[in-house]
Amino acid sequence: MVSPAMLKGMNTEIYGEGHPFGDPSWYQAYNTPYYNDSHKKFRKIMREYVDEHIMSNVHDWDEKGVIPKEMYLEAGKQGTLGLCIGRPWPEKYFGPSPWGFEPDYFHELIMYDEMSRTGSVGFQWGIAGGTTLGLPPVYHHGSEELKQRVMPACVKGEKVCCLAITEPTAGSDVANLKCTAKLEGDHYILNGEKKWITNGIFADYFTVACRTGKPGVGGISLLLVEKGVPGLEGKGFQYMMQNFNHESLKFAGKRKTFGKTLIQHPVIRFKVAEMARQVEATHNWLEWITYQLNTMPKLEAMLKLGGHTALCKVQCTKAGGKGDWWLRVELCCVLGVGVRSVEVMEYCAREAAQIFGGLSYSRGGQGEKVERLNREVRAMAIPGGSEEIMLDLGVKQSTKLAQMAKMFAEAAPQPQAAKL
Template identity: 40%
Template structure:
């Protein structure tokens, strides 16, 4: 194993802890030349096509054309099979995906990351369980960036409690009649398709199915929801009023949708955790930059012992979180079954969101007043601080995920 993996040359700006250890030239058992090339590809794209504009997009909207541009660059299609239009790198594995979400998160706007990642959550049920008809209708156009697909699971009365969703789909001949509401739907305003969880059977998890809805179907209305964090998400409230959906739009088997959803959640939590880990690292990186130049009481901040201790604790938590990310990526790469990853993915997401929250607070303390205004040297930290709750809650709150990890362990 070790002989197949080369040691990377130093990459990036070289700020201590500003990038993962292997960017600093340290050896790793996980990465080889194909990962080094992909890392350079994604970083170059993010720095040229996203970072100069991300802050403005956060105030307005995600530009749909960005996805197609990212696909043409070999980025947006990297995690999908070639048979559906994907452009996976040589010897693709979960570490390529870890690099993708980690580097994309460097833009510091969850709305941009969310829009680029939502397809990776909305179309896998179609890819793994959908008919050839549905695959042909959706996959290629979404993967190449011509169209978009949103995942519509949560409702006003059922967020993490998926088994109790109320949106109904009643079979009438060759159609389902779908009625209900969906809330917090990422990308809803720009979606051409919706992967919708709805109740086709009795109460509980055994009565849930997935249906593909198309934006032009009568009875679908979508409005934007203003959020605490980035405005680029197009976070939406979706109302479904007697939407007539062809039965052929059923994804997989009727009343088997809950299993498809919870399997998909493990991957979603990996994606969210990767972004949160990079956000935490950005807080640390910005703190180090600031501490080396800002002077108080006659000396640089970094010369104050308390500031050094803050930086050290941030670094400890960031590096620990990245090690955990790699452990989960290694499991995915070795084909560990999704149903066996629930507890590990849940604890990873908790670790990442708590690390991000800690680092955002400590960075704010180090920057002081500069961290509470949306301009100047502290604007990145200010922006990231607003992303904390948008990381800790979506994909399962910390409380629910802790409980999930213990329940799966069957103590």
């Protein structure tokens, strides 16, 4: 028997279903330096919202290939679209935060943690992917006239904005775009082809990356394509990079083979343990990046976090999820640091399929989330930069940063030795 006296001073606050490793560790009575009462309040709001409005409908939307317009309006009303575009909260274009507090990047991480319980990459991309990528350049770098015209409708879910970068011949190689824009009088003539644009088939606004100047990074501009509205010449690459740098265990306890539940077999416990090990380590890395983003000035974050987030994307997508883990790193793309983890997602999706057996390739039913995650894992690995590009970028950025730090240290005034 456990007496109340034995529990005195211990953290016993558990949130969620209580499955081991089924939620972030701070949900399961572990101490954390990152979260406060506002995060706990927001966690409850998001869980109830996801359970009531999303969870039971995701499979139907996936089969139909369409998310109802009402869901965009509901997401806007709920505040989730405003949370997707970076800090500070867009009060000027939305109104006060609907939760009664100024959200930080950890609130955004919680939003993705809770939405990821649906096990649907498609839903997340569909409801907010375009606006998450296309609207921040307008919010952070557009003219006030442009923001007044575009921001309110987009953060309220009335209209959708997307980011048009990828071309048939330029994906990860963003600096070598071929699409051009030539200024003629008061208007730009835009020539080129864009492909694989998230939310592009139904977007109302297109933040288009195009070439208005010399070859390379310095010649890229962003145009908001909406009846010829001009963009900001020459800084398009910088603004895009700021934004980029922005169920197995439960089933295993029920299914039986050879007279035992799956979780009673050592080989299954090993699979679950390995998934948990990779996911918990990756989520801790993500929380560390989020903390840096919360506490650094924007310029410092852009300089220092690019390498970490590029590597974190690869780590997460290769290992990927316990049904809901794949989306934990989605935050980084939205935060402005350009990450989406796939290594962990890929590993966990495969291992979850091994545990679920034939159910893992049947659409709908008990294996619905596992089937969908295996089908959608490549949609997380490729967009935003392939694994190979991200690995190379991560090392190059970190090496460059180390060289800069050395230069700064050498240039700084040296302390005088104390006289004896």
